[in-house]
Amino acid sequence: MRKPGLRREQSGGRSQLPVLALQRGIFKLLPIIDWDNRQVYQYLTQHGLSYHPLWEQGYLSVGDTHTTRKWEPGMSEEETRFFGLKRECGLHEG
Numbered sequence: 001m002r003k004p005g006l007r008r009e010q011s012g013g014r015s016q017l018p019v020l021a022l023q024r025g026i027f028k029l030l031p032i033i034d035w036d037n038r039q040v041y042q043y044l045t046q047h048g049l050s051y052h053p054l055w056e057q058g059y060l061s062v063g064d065t066h067t068t069r070k071w072e073p074g075m076s077e078e079e080t081r082f083f084g085l086k087r088e089c090g091l092h093e094g
Helices: 037-046 053-057
Strands: 020-023 026-029
Touching: none
Parallel strands: none
Antiparallel strands: 020 026
């Protein structure tokens, strides 16, 4: 079973993902699919966890080096990833 940390608010393409799906014969459970940024923050602070080190450098979403860019004023979180490239790798598609 896969348990990726995908969330609906991260992109339009993720907004309709189910909580549980069968993908290529493997179950995929999305335990935080309905969480917003505040809930992620609350969970991390309640459990003494920190954000990814790149968060402090302006990276709101971290992925491949070729599909991740720093957030700049006026950008949405979604705009910090992919820049017109294919949206999801095979692990996260339907």
